[in-house]
Amino acid sequence: MNKTTPQIDPAKILKAMQGALNSSNAKISQMTQVFDVAQTVLACDKFKTASLALASGLCDKYGAERVSLGWVKHDYVVLKALSHTDHFEKKMQVVSDLEGIMEEAYEQDAAVVYPAPENNVLSIREHELYSAAYHTKYILTVPIRNGEDIVGVICCERNSRPFSDLDSEQVYLTSTLCSARLLELYTKSSWFGLRMARAIRKGLSKVFGIEHTWAKLLGLIAIAFILFATLFPLPYKISAPAILKTDKIIYTTAPFDGYIDTVFVKPGDVVYRGSPLLRLNQTELRLEEADLMAQEQDSRREIQKAQAAHELAEMRIHQARLAQTQAKLKTVRYKLSMATVVVNVDSAIIIEGDLQKRLGAPVKQGSELFQMSSIENIYVEINVPEQELRNVTIGNQGLLAVKSRPDYVYRFETKRVSPTAEVKEQENTFAVRGEFVYGTPAWFRPGMTGIAKIFAEKHTLWWILSHQAIDYLRIKLWW
Numbered sequence: 001m002n003k004t005t006p007q008i009d010p011a012k013i014l015k016a017m018q019g020a021l022n023s024s025n026a027k028i029s030q031m032t033q034v035f036d037v038a039q040t041v042l043a044c045d046k047f048k049t050a051s052l053a054l055a056s057g058l059c060d061k062y063g064a065e066r067v068s069l070g071w072v073k074h075d076y077v078v079l080k081a082l083s084h085t086d087h088f089e090k091k092m093q094v095v096s097d098l099e100g101i102m103e104e105a106y107e108q109d110a111a112v113v114y115p116a117p118e119n120n121v122l123s124i125r126e127h128e129l130y131s132a133a134y135h136t137k138y139i140l141t142v143p144i145r146n147g148e149d150i151v152g153v154i155c156c157e158r159n160s161r162p163f164s165d166l167d168s169e170q171v172y173l174t175s176t177l178c179s180a181r182l183l184e185l186y187t188k189s190s191w192f193g194l195r196m197a198r199a200i201r202k203g204l205s206k207v208f209g210i211e212h213t214w215a216k217l218l219g220l221i222a223i224a225f226i227l228f229a230t231l232f233p234l235p236y237k238i239s240a241p242a243i244l245k246t247d248k249i250i251y252t253t254a255p256f257d258g259y260i261d262t263v264f265v266k267p268g269d270v271v272y273r274g275s276p277l278l279r280l281n282q283t284e285l286r287l288e289e290a291d292l293m294a295q296e297q298d299s300r301r302e303i304q305k306a307q308a309a310h311e312l313a314e315m316r317i318h319q320a321r322l323a324q325t326q327a328k329l330k331t332v333r334y335k336l337s338m339a340t341v342v343v344n345v346d347s348a349i350i351i352e353g354d355l356q357k358r359l360g361a362p363v364k365q366g367s368e369l370f371q372m373s374s375i376e377n378i379y380v381e382i383n384v385p386e387q388e389l390r391n392v393t394i395g396n397q398g399l400l401a402v403k404s405r406p407d408y409v410y411r412f413e414t415k416r417v418s419p420t421a422e423v424k425e426q427e428n429t430f431a432v433r434g435e436f437v438y439g440t441p442a443w444f445r446p447g448m449t450g451i452a453k454i455f456a457e458k459h460t461l462w463w464i465l466s467h468q469a470i471d472y473l474r475i476k477l478w479w
Helices: 010-042 047-061 093-108 125-134 165-189 192-208 213-231 283-308 312-338 386-391 461-477
Strands: 066-073 076-082 112-114 138-146 149-158 233-246 249-253 258-263 270-272 276-280 340-342 347-352 368-374 378-385 397-402 405-423 428-436 449-460
Touching: 010 047, 010 165, 047 066, 047 076, 047 149, 047 165, 066 093, 076 093, 076 149, 093 112, 093 125, 093 138, 093 149, 112 125, 125 138, 138 165, 149 165, 213 449, 213 461, 233 386, 233 397, 233 428, 233 461, 276 368, 283 312, 378 386, 378 405, 378 449, 386 428, 386 449, 405 449, 428 449, 449 461
Parallel strands: none
Antiparallel strands: 066 076, 066 149, 112 138, 138 149, 233 378, 233 449, 249 368, 258 276, 270 347, 276 340, 347 368, 378 428, 397 405, 397 449, 405 428
């Protein structure tokens, strides 16, 4: 079977190439027109000039009798420019009618062509009324988009020929290229208050719109926190270091000159009334007691002899000596009874007096042996910083947490504020005395430290967080 080779017609090929070339040249020419208009608009520095340049450029490029530019404001379209017209009256009927056909396209979010094509599904009622009123044969209305938003509307009027789909595409492309610049110039042309209102409205639209869920949530949380921090008062507590103290400090001294024989306690021990603390050496006192007892017996015998011999004078002399010996003996026995030093208060804790290492050491009468603190009537002393002193009122209650038992707190009431300051940790502090409301536990000891929180007046969270910094700035800058 013979295969025939298809014949190629050079004339047809040349004709096809010429058609493609002509189509490309036409598209290039069309794009050049678009860029020429856009370049003119982008070179403008005012919104009125730019909108007029866009309307006039489209009017010249596409042979229209009139091109109008409307701007969207609060979901309404307001006429801003007419081609080749520097000024127009806003109250003119034609202006109102042009805004009507622009809003018809804006509300449908689509380009409207009049007369409508056969497959048209858009409403063109306003366009029909306008065409009949002003004898305009062909109308093209195209929304101006900036991203997803419609910012304006272009309306082209022509009587010579109808608008094609290509015309609609080119007008849409030109307006879209110029939309960002027009929006920028329109925003800058407004006064400061209006620009701020627009920014607030834009922010609120993000918060209350249907998008940006996380941004709205964070915004609502931030607003709620700000309102809470500035409007709702909270209990304010003054936090300061504290120490347990007692007013009853007992000093135990040596009853007479002697030597330490036995020590029964050491610092930190709890002692009670009658408990022995220390015993002095009694050897010399015992010997002196025996010697005086012998002298007493001798004096009694001498008195008996003088009485038997009826020697009254001698008897009086020995009686005086006996009385003197008995007085000395009484003194020695008193010292022997005081040789063991005992506790003379109901309960106390040894604060100072580590005498275990001084066994056999001499002591002088009246020298300090032990320092004890009563574990009754314990109170708390809070070192309140000077800048917080104004928030402390006599009668305020507070809570104390002791470092040795921080899992429990104890309620106290402020009773007195020291009139003088003390420097502690390079800061002026005032001692505030607090007495416990419900008594103290048995394990409380003077000298224990902790953290106290004194209840003050209620203040907002903003005041609580900022008052110290504000006071510091006030004292530094003399507000």
